[in-house]
Every structure is written in C-alpha cells, then in structure tokens.
Amino acid sequence: MxxxxxxxxxxxxxxxxxxxxxxxxxxxxxxxxxxxxxxxxxxxxxxxxxxxxxxxxxxxxxxxxxxxxxxxxxxxxxxxxxxxxxxxxxxxxxxxxxxxxxxxxxxxxxxxxxxxxxxxxxxxxxxxxxxxxxxxxxxxxxxxxxxxxxxxxxxxxxxxSPDTLLRNDSGRAGLPLSLTKPLGIGVLNTRHKATGEVFPQAVAAMTELNAGAADAAVRAGIGCATDVTGFGLLGHLLKLVRASGVSAHLDPAAVSYLDGSREALRDGFVSGGTKRNLDWVRPHADLSAISEDEALLLADAQTSGGLLLAGEVPGAPVIGELAPREEHLITVR
Incomplete structure (x- = not known):
C-alpha cells in the first residue's frame, strides 16, 4: 500500500x-x-x-x-x-x-x-x-x-437552509455517532514527511469530498455534525458534546483505520499536534479502558477527514452514542 x-x-x-x-x-x-x-x-x-x-x-x-x-x-x-x-x-x-x-x-x-x-x-x-x-x-x-x-x-x-443546518450544538442524548471516513491520516502523513513514502490510500481519503455524506445526513434528518480534522476524533467530539450539553460513549473497536496506520504509530510517526490533542482532551475523558497507543490514534490529527454525525447514514459505521451529561464528557470503552 x-x-x-x-x-x-x-x-x-x-x-x-x-x-x-x-x-x-x-x-x-x-x-x-x-x-x-x-x-x-x-x-x-x-x-x-x-x-x-x-x-x-x-x-x-x-x-x-x-x-x-x-x-x-x-x-x-x-x-x-x-x-x-x-x-x-x-x-x-x-x-x-x-x-x-x-x-x-x-x-x-x-x-x-x-x-x-x-x-x-x-x-x-x-x-x-x-x-x-x-x-x-x-x-x-x-x-x-x-x-x-x-x-x-x-x-x-x-x-x-436555516432549518436543516448541521450544527455542533444540536446533539441529543441517545443519538448514535457515525464516522464517514477512516482515521489514520495523521500518522501516515507524518511518516510520509519523514521518509518520503507515498500512501495512496491516505491521498484518496483526503481528496474524497464530504458532499455525499452531507447530503445523506440532511436527507436523514440529522441536525448535529462536525468534520474531523486537526483536533482529531477525540478533540472534535469534545467540542461537539460541550456545545450540545451532553456526553459521549465511544467504542474504539468500531472505529476503522487506513491500512498502515497502526504500523506508522508503532514506528513512532506521531505528530506534535496529535500529542497536544490528547493532552487537551485527557482531563475531560475516561480513557482507562484503552492503551496510550489507541488513545493517540483516536486523537490523531486528521487532514480533510470525514464527518462525525449524530445519527446514521448508509456506509458509515456507528462508533458510539451520545448520553446525558456525565462527569467525563467522553468515555471510551
């Protein structure tokens, strides 16, 4: 690859x-x-x-x-x-x-x-x-x-339309969370910068427009969304739950990754931005059920990532759900 x-x-x-x-x-x-x-x-x-x-x-x-x-x-x-x-x-x-x-x-x-x-x-x-x-x-x-x-x-x-805008402050407890692109762009790009290796799968993901996902979300009546970019999945999810006054439960096993992502992490290709993302989220999250490596992947700084939706659309895995406000705004389990 x-x-x-x-x-x-x-x-x-x-x-x-x-x-x-x-x-x-x-x-x-x-x-x-x-x-x-x-x-x-x-x-x-x-x-x-x-x-x-x-x-x-x-x-x-x-x-x-x-x-x-x-x-x-x-x-x-x-x-x-x-x-x-x-x-x-x-x-x-x-x-x-x-x-x-x-x-x-x-x-x-x-x-x-x-x-x-x-x-x-x-x-x-x-x-x-x-x-x-x-x-x-x-x-x-x-x-x-x-x-x-x-x-x-x-x-x-x-x-x-003002009536169908996707906003990060309109999430409600009980809604599923879906992610329309796999993670791992950040660690692959960091490896590319260091070694010159080209990762076509990362380029393909970054150049894929979110037009279809947005259209599907609006047609499904979804009202809450954000895209996952430089603050990583955990960072953008934190912004969404804070704005909406809810918490989130995240299932890391349901999150998909680009080929080569875990190998890039294993070999140490983690950006400073990803580490800062995790440091920012950590006080607001219960990450005790996962390893530090898994947490870094969930905080991986994405470029032109997918949409994080409070709802379901075809082809996007459900990776968690929104919950009533709890002590930890994000719980990974």
Missing part, C-alpha cells in the same frame, strides 16, 4: 514546520485566543464563534442561509497537485459539515518565491481548481503573498 517517492527535486513537506491540519494552533490555545470574541453583533447571524462550529452561517431574506469559511495549511504531501486537491477538499468540507452546498471559492496562497519554482505553485492551484470543478464550485481568483513557508487553501462561500 506504499510506494517510494520518485518525482521532483522539491519535497514540499520539507519546507514546512508541520503538515496539513496538524499545523493548527492547539485547541486550548485557540480557545484562549478567541475567548473575548464570543457573541453575535447582529440578529441575522445563525452560527458564529460561540461554539467553535465549522463555519459561520447568516440568515438571508427569503429563507436561505449563507455559509462562510476559510481554511489553509502547510504541505501535507510532497506532490504539489495532490496538495492542492487535498487543501481544496478540506476547505470545502467546512461547508459540507454544516449541511450546505459550496457555490464559490477563492484561493489563499502563501509561496516562498525565492525558494520554490512558480510552476509548482501553478500545480497547487491546478489541483484546487480541479476539486472545485468536481464539487461544481467555481474557483474565482483569490489572494497570494510572498511567504517563507508555503501554505494553501481557500475561502469558501456556500448556501443552505
């Missing part, structure tokens, strides 16, 4: 201090940073900063909502075109995680123009454009800056 990297003299991951969503500011630090910014200044804001949801949503006249998000990060793979595809899919995911449909995107590009050829930047943008085309979302221009570290992503605008 792996192959040796044979292309390009430029390994993009070597120009970045971190990779993909693992380069996010740690969740605890981020919460402190935005602590004084909570609350809406206008009556039309449906979803804002209060619960750290995936995107903002504003109600428009006529019964629709505009969904707005931005997401960008450092290279997660060495192939420029694949990085562009991954970053675009990840940015679009925030709209899908709200139950919306992306309608336009603009590029966000930071490029070390004296270190890396502009032709590589063109490949990154081409990857993003192709994913936008796949999503039927026009990519129209954007913004670029000269930066010592390459970064790429998109600002995306979407639309949805």
């Amino acid at each position: 792996t192959e040796l990297r044979t292309n390009s003299a430029h390994r993009l991951t070597q120009y970045a201090h971190g990779g993909g969503c693992a380069c996010k500011i740690p969740p605890g630090e981020l919460e402190s940073m935005v602590a004084g910014l909570h609350g809406s200044t206008g009556g039309e804001l449906i979803v804002g900063l209060d619960d750290g949801d995936d995107a903002a949503a504003v109600r428009l006249d006529g019964g629709s909502a505009v969904i707005s998000t931005a997401d960008f990060f450092t290279p997660v793979v060495d192939d420029a075109y694949d990085w562009g595809r991954i970053a675009a899919a990840n940015a679009l995911s925030d709209v899908y995680a709200m139950g919306g449909r992306p309608v336009v995107a603009v590029n966000l590009l930071c490029w070390p123009r004296e270190l890396l050829p502009v032709e590589l930047a063109g490949e990154v943008l081409r990857g993003g454009m192709d994913v936008g085309r796949q999503a039927a979302c026009p990519v129209a221009g954007g913004h670029s800056v000269d930066d010592p570290e390459p970064k790429y992503g998109m600002a995306v605008t979407g639309v949805g």
